[in-house]
Amino acid sequence: MPEIIHWESVMEQEKIKSLQDNLSDRNKELHCLYAIDEVLNDFDSDSLIVFNKIIDLIPVGFRHSEICKAKLQINEEAFISENYKVTELTISSKIIIENREIGELSVVYVKPIKTINRIFSEEEVTLLNTIAFKISNYINHRNLRITINELKGKKSAKKNIEVETVNSNLILWLKSLNLTEKEIEQFTKIQIKFKKGETMCKQGSITSFIMLIGEGLSKNYLEGNQERGYNFSIVKPFDFIGLSSLYSSTTYYFSGAALTPCSVYIIENSVFKKAIANNAEFAQEILKWYCYTNERHLKRLSCIANKQALGRIAEILLYLKDNIFESNTINSYITRKDIAELAAMSTESAVRILSDLKKDKIISTNSNNDIEIIEEKLLRAISFAG
Incomplete structure (x- = not known):
């Protein structure tokens, strides 16, 4: 069979x-x-x-x-x-x-x-x-560590002589976080300069330190496919970069790049953790920083999720005016691509909407390509309407 x-x-x-x-x-x-x-x-x-x-x-x-x-x-x-x-x-x-x-x-x-x-x-x-x-x-990380060690060597060779004077306003800001003189000295021991456009940290790369912006502006962004990303934050002086990896991952969740020449202080994770463990008032200030940062990111996500393209651009222009420049003028080193990525849309769409706002005389641009907000109340109404 x-x-x-x-x-x-x-x-x-x-x-x-x-x-x-x-x-x-x-x-x-x-x-x-x-x-x-x-x-x-x-x-x-x-x-x-x-x-x-x-x-x-x-x-x-x-x-x-x-x-x-x-x-x-x-x-x-x-x-x-x-x-x-x-x-x-x-x-x-x-x-x-x-x-x-x-x-x-x-x-x-x-x-x-x-x-x-x-x-x-x-x-x-x-x-x-x-x-x-x-x-x-x-x-990348190894080269940065070499640079940091070289700077440490210079500091040791010069004993108590500063390699470069620390910004007095930065010292005052660190004191407002209830850091001691010794802790401030440790936080500002190593300084690195970044040129405009240079990568300050790379998504997925290994990190063993926190960065403190002393001077300049930088952006934090999530890398995406086909050269598109999401720019979720513009970082001003007197702010930290990399705290999200302090107690969790040993890698960066995002990339960062200098929008202008930047002065950055490198703080070893162990030094930062020691300050938190030994200084309860500083730990409380860091919790406040986390709460504020989390609230800001949630507002941005709400804007992206609930507003149309025009409303998102209006929201971003107001964010840059109120939180970054504190002026009606948005400098051109925030490029149209940066604005597009902040609003989570293509550069072409952002440019078209900005052009429409200019035609309606809500904004204007000058020879340096700076954006000037002319009708702030109308822009806020557009942002509110979404």
């Missing part, structure tokens, strides 16, 4: 096997990322040791790990797996620092593979891009 083949059962088994294989692949990728994260968190080891460890770990995350090899090129230095060779079965991802390409991460299969599917799956391409991104963040 001929054997009866239950095709539905066979197909179900194949589906289960496919799911199991898929889960196994994702599990390999996660283990690879966890191991790489652990290595990249080691800033005490020489970077050559770190990069060689990364090269050894990368093949583990790929399906055909036994024939997978990796190569990391950083400027003139190359870190290569044993028995690595160039083949057509390869994918690569750029290593980028401050919008400048400094190297490349490549993965190859050194032997042919028989498959009807893609040689490298979409998940494996994403894995390689993620590793390259993490390496970029590691280099």
Whole structure:
């Protein structure tokens, strides 16, 4: 009697096997990322040791790990797996620092593979891009740590002589937070200058310090796809950046960039935590800061969720007038793209709405491209109506 083949059962088994294989692949990728994260968190080891460890770990995350090899090129230095060779079965991802390409991460299969599917799956391409991104963040953070240590060395060499006089208004503001003289000295020990447009912190990068803005303006934003992001805050002098990572993640949840030349003080997490633990009045001020910041972000989210495009632009213009510039003039270093990202819309839409407001003589612009609010009451009515 001929054997009866239950095709539905066979197909179900194949589906289960496919799911199991898929889960196994994702599990390999996660283990690879966890191991790489652990290595990249080691800033005490020489970077050559770190990069060689990364090269050894990368093949583990790929399906055909036994024939997978990796190569990391950083400027003139190359870190290569044993028995690595160039083949057509390869994918690569750029290593980028401050919008400048400094190297490349490549993965190859050194032997042919028989498959009807893609040689490298979409998940494996994403894995390689993620590793390259993490390496970029590691280099960025390591360079910053080197700069901080150099500044510490200068301070030590000069003993009690200040590298640069701390802004007296900043000292008064820190005193208003009930910090002691010693704590203020620790908070203002290390100062770094950022040029306009420079990245101050990078979403996903490792952090071990808090930043305090002494001079200048910066923006905090969430990075999105296709060069679109959400600019959720303009940061003025005498404000902190990075407190959200103090007791939770060791990475930044957002990116920050200087809108103008900025003077920033770097405060080690351990120093900040010690001040909170030993100074109850300062801890209370930080709680107030959190409450105010949270309230401000919720208002912004409410604006985005409940208002039409015109109402959002009106709200942002008033936010910049009332909270940032404290003037009817909005300086041009807040670009139209910044305004668009603050309002969570495309730059084209923001420019069109600003043009309409200008035609209606609610705002005007000058030769420097500054925005001047002419009809404030009408702008507030538009914002209120949504």
